Structures are given as C-alpha cells and as structure tokens.
Amino acid sequence: MKNTKFIVSIVSCLLLAFVGRVVFADETSADGYSVSANIPDFQTDTNVSYFDLLLEPKEQKEISIHLVNNSKETATFIADVNNAATNSNGVIDYSKTNFEKDRSAKYELNKLVTPKTQEITLASGEAKDVAFQLKMPDENFKGIILGGIHVEKKDAASKKLEGTGIRNKYAYVIGVKLQNSMDKIDPDLKLLTVKPGLQNSYTTIFAKLQNPTATIMNKLAVNAKITKKGSKEVLYETKSNSLSVAPNTNFNYPIDLKKQKIQPGEYTVTIDATKTETGQKWHLAKNFTIQSDAVKKINKEAIIKKEPINYLPYMIVVGIVLVVVILFLSYKLMRQQNKGR
Incomplete structure (x- = not known):
C-alpha cells in the first residue's frame, strides 16, 4: 500500500x-x-x-x-x-x-x-x-x-x-x-456529537469537540471516558496532553476501543479538559446510542483483537464426564464381582 x-x-x-x-x-x-x-x-x-x-x-x-x-x-x-x-x-x-x-x-x-x-x-x-x-x-x-x-x-x-x-x-x-485589536478572548470548549467509526482500521468512538471562539486553545489536556449509560464503570478511556485547537473549528477526538468490537447499546461519553496554561477547566458529558445496524459494517472492516479461547470450562465439563464414566464403570464392575461369588 x-x-x-x-x-x-x-x-x-x-x-x-x-x-x-x-x-x-x-x-x-x-x-x-x-x-x-x-x-x-x-x-x-x-x-x-x-x-x-x-x-x-x-x-x-x-x-x-x-x-x-x-x-x-x-x-x-x-x-x-x-x-x-x-x-x-x-x-x-x-x-x-x-x-x-x-x-x-x-x-x-x-x-x-x-x-x-x-x-x-x-x-x-x-x-x-x-x-x-x-x-x-x-x-x-x-x-x-x-x-x-x-x-x-x-x-x-x-x-x-x-x-x-x-x-x-x-x-x-x-x-x-x-x-482588528489585541484584546484577548476567553476560549471555550463544547461537545457537539458522538459517533462510532474507524481510525486506521481500528474501532473508535469519535467525540466532536468545538472551539466556538476566535482564539487559539494551546496546551489543552483531555481525558475522555466511555461508560454504559447510568453506570460509573469505565469501559474505555483515552488521555491526551498539549492539544492545539484552531479558532472557530471543530474536530473528532478519537477514543480508542482497544481493538474490540463496537457493541450496540446506550452509553455516556465524559470529557474533562484543562487548558494547562491558565487552569481553565471544562466538564462535558453526552449520552449516545449505538445501533446494531450501524456497527455491523464497521466491525466487519475493523482490525479486531482475537481473544484467546478459555479452555477451562471445557476442561471442567470433560473432567466431570470422565469422573461419572469412571464411577459408572466401577459400579458395574463391583456388581459383576458380587454376582460371581
């Protein structure tokens, strides 16, 4: 390529x-x-x-x-x-x-x-x-x-x-x-939309962040988390430091799903951002829904991490079957010995 x-x-x-x-x-x-x-x-x-x-x-x-x-x-x-x-x-x-x-x-x-x-x-x-x-x-x-x-x-x-x-x-x-003037403007940060997609063939959730002000945001630290809606358990998290955002622009901030398939359901994305030069902070959150039809094509084209097969449950079942078979054969053998006496 x-x-x-x-x-x-x-x-x-x-x-x-x-x-x-x-x-x-x-x-x-x-x-x-x-x-x-x-x-x-x-x-x-x-x-x-x-x-x-x-x-x-x-x-x-x-x-x-x-x-x-x-x-x-x-x-x-x-x-x-x-x-x-x-x-x-x-x-x-x-x-x-x-x-x-x-x-x-x-x-x-x-x-x-x-x-x-x-x-x-x-x-x-x-x-x-x-x-x-x-x-x-x-x-x-x-x-x-x-x-x-x-x-x-x-x-x-x-x-x-x-x-x-x-x-x-x-x-x-x-x-x-x-x-027109040298007057400074306070920057702002907004969370517009959230959607699933691919980045470099890997499953990703994109949070569209916007700087709606006519000033540059330098040295922006971002911590993005994804949870199930109504849950506090963090499923995915991405951190970045020293981002720069041009005036009056938006961009899709990628949250990596660690090579896992995108699962349909209702989720919440939470963005905590800090402008490290001034200490200005933003706490942004948005609920979003992932439809099953929307992620079929994405998952099909994505590079997905193959999870190792857990053989333990199978080994336990096989072990139980072997124990049952041994006990049954032992029982039959004992009955035959008793009849021969």
Missing part, C-alpha cells in the same frame, strides 16, 4: 505558540525549492516569519511570498490560501484546501485573501514574488482570523523513494493571522 506522508521541512523558525506545530521555511527543501514571507512594513510583530497583521475594518493591503526554484529543472508550484483547521490529533492544520467550516466561524481567510489558488511555473534557478490581495471584513471583529498560504510542488505526489512504497511530499506553510 502506498502511503502519502507529509514531511514539512524543519529548516525555519516555528510559528509561535499561537499556531502550534506548523513550521515556516526559508531554506531549500529536499524538493529543491524554498518559500519565505516578504514581511511588510505594516507587520505587527517583525520578529516572526509569518504574517501577523493588525488592520482596520475594510482596509486593503497586498502581501507576498518569495518562491525560489533551486532545482535543475523547470518546476510548477501550487500556492493555496487555506483556513486553519484542527485535525484528530489535536494539531492545527493548514494543508486542507476544502473542509466544512464550523458554524461559529463568521469569516474565512481564503475569502479575505485572494486569489485562493495560484499556479506558478519557475525555470531552474528562477525566483519570484507571489502576491495576494487582502481585504479586511467590513465590520470590526474580536479575536483572530487564522490560516496560511500552503505551497507545494505540483508533481510532489509522484516522487517515490527507491525500494519503498512510501511517497514523500514536501510542503511549506506561511501563516496568516488577522486582527
């Missing part, structure tokens, strides 16, 4: 705590190109390598990135303006070109920064500044609008490591953070 593996080159400074694990590169990647932000004179924090912009409503600006093709061949690149998402690992993700926005999101970066997609062809050794037009929302907003400019070589997916089935794909992200 051919797996696509994103390897974002760790050759630049990390985006500060507000973005988490995304990195920005200004050196050449293994694919022979480099990307960097042309930091504008209206930048808020000139010490960072992403666009950190504090602008007025309706204000219009141009921003640009610097793209260099250091390979020996002409190459084509795709530059997408993406909204910040949150993946199931609790990591802020800038690579998703299309995903359903959260209902709490009033604005989206790829509608404020245009064009949404650009295709750039560069000869060997050629460099170019790629421009984007930014128009702030008409109305004043609180918090931040977050996303990034994702740059990838067009034919990157066709590269294959010799002797392996792994395809390597290199990509760069230049973050974009928009604000």
Whole structure:
C-alpha cells in the first residue's frame, strides 16, 4: 500500500505558540525549492516569519511570498490560501484546501485573501514574488482570523523513494493571522456529537469537540471516558496532553476501543479538559446510542483483537464426564464381582 506522508521541512523558525506545530521555511527543501514571507512594513510583530497583521475594518493591503526554484529543472508550484483547521490529533492544520467550516466561524481567510489558488511555473534557478490581495471584513471583529498560504510542488505526489512504497511530499506553510485589536478572548470548549467509526482500521468512538471562539486553545489536556449509560464503570478511556485547537473549528477526538468490537447499546461519553496554561477547566458529558445496524459494517472492516479461547470450562465439563464414566464403570464392575461369588 502506498502511503502519502507529509514531511514539512524543519529548516525555519516555528510559528509561535499561537499556531502550534506548523513550521515556516526559508531554506531549500529536499524538493529543491524554498518559500519565505516578504514581511511588510505594516507587520505587527517583525520578529516572526509569518504574517501577523493588525488592520482596520475594510482596509486593503497586498502581501507576498518569495518562491525560489533551486532545482535543475523547470518546476510548477501550487500556492493555496487555506483556513486553519484542527485535525484528530489535536494539531492545527493548514494543508486542507476544502473542509466544512464550523458554524461559529463568521469569516474565512481564503475569502479575505485572494486569489485562493495560484499556479506558478519557475525555470531552474528562477525566483519570484507571489502576491495576494487582502481585504479586511467590513465590520470590526474580536479575536483572530487564522490560516496560511500552503505551497507545494505540483508533481510532489509522484516522487517515490527507491525500494519503498512510501511517497514523500514536501510542503511549506506561511501563516496568516488577522486582527482588528489585541484584546484577548476567553476560549471555550463544547461537545457537539458522538459517533462510532474507524481510525486506521481500528474501532473508535469519535467525540466532536468545538472551539466556538476566535482564539487559539494551546496546551489543552483531555481525558475522555466511555461508560454504559447510568453506570460509573469505565469501559474505555483515552488521555491526551498539549492539544492545539484552531479558532472557530471543530474536530473528532478519537477514543480508542482497544481493538474490540463496537457493541450496540446506550452509553455516556465524559470529557474533562484543562487548558494547562491558565487552569481553565471544562466538564462535558453526552449520552449516545449505538445501533446494531450501524456497527455491523464497521466491525466487519475493523482490525479486531482475537481473544484467546478459555479452555477451562471445557476442561471442567470433560473432567466431570470422565469422573461419572469412571464411577459408572466401577459400579458395574463391583456388581459383576458380587454376582460371581
């Protein structure tokens, strides 16, 4: 099986705590190109390598990135303006070109920064500044609008490591953070839905968590438990530390069922979460029902742990039968001996 593996080159400074694990590169990647932000004179924090912009409503600006093709061949690149998402690992993700926005999101970066997609062809050794037009929302907003400019070589997916089935794909992200003010917003966390499914072919319960606020939640610790409805006995439990959740996004938090089949019934999921930086806590709970029809297909496709056969009950039954047979034969033998006398 051919797996696509994103390897974002760790050759630049990390985006500060507000973005988490995304990195920005200004050196050449293994694919022979480099990307960097042309930091504008209206930048808020000139010490960072992403666009950190504090602008007025309706204000219009141009921003640009610097793209260099250091390979020996002409190459084509795709530059997408993406909204910040949150993946199931609790990591802020800038690579998703299309995903359903959260209902709490009033604005989206790829509608404020245009064009949404650009295709750039560069000869060997050629460099170019790629421009984007930014128009702030008409109305004043609180918090931040977050996303990034994702740059990838067009034919990157066709590269294959010799002797392996792994395809390597290199990509760069230049973050974009928009604000009208520096006022801080208190984060919030909500539990929207719960449903069974598969993650990497393993049975999983997905608890959809939402950050409905226009701020990033960093260093979020989550403890999720599943019990039978009305019971305190914990059937399954998953813990995570240092999750990051993008503003106005939701994600499916996976609760591992330990390779066991999903059983129909009525359950309760309980989420205890703590923002370790501030000590802010959330206690969330939701009842949910798993229908038998819904899990048949899931269990059929899942990798299920085969439980070892417990032979003890069978051994006990066989032992009892043997004892009965021996006693019966002994009884018959004794009767025959008594008759012969």
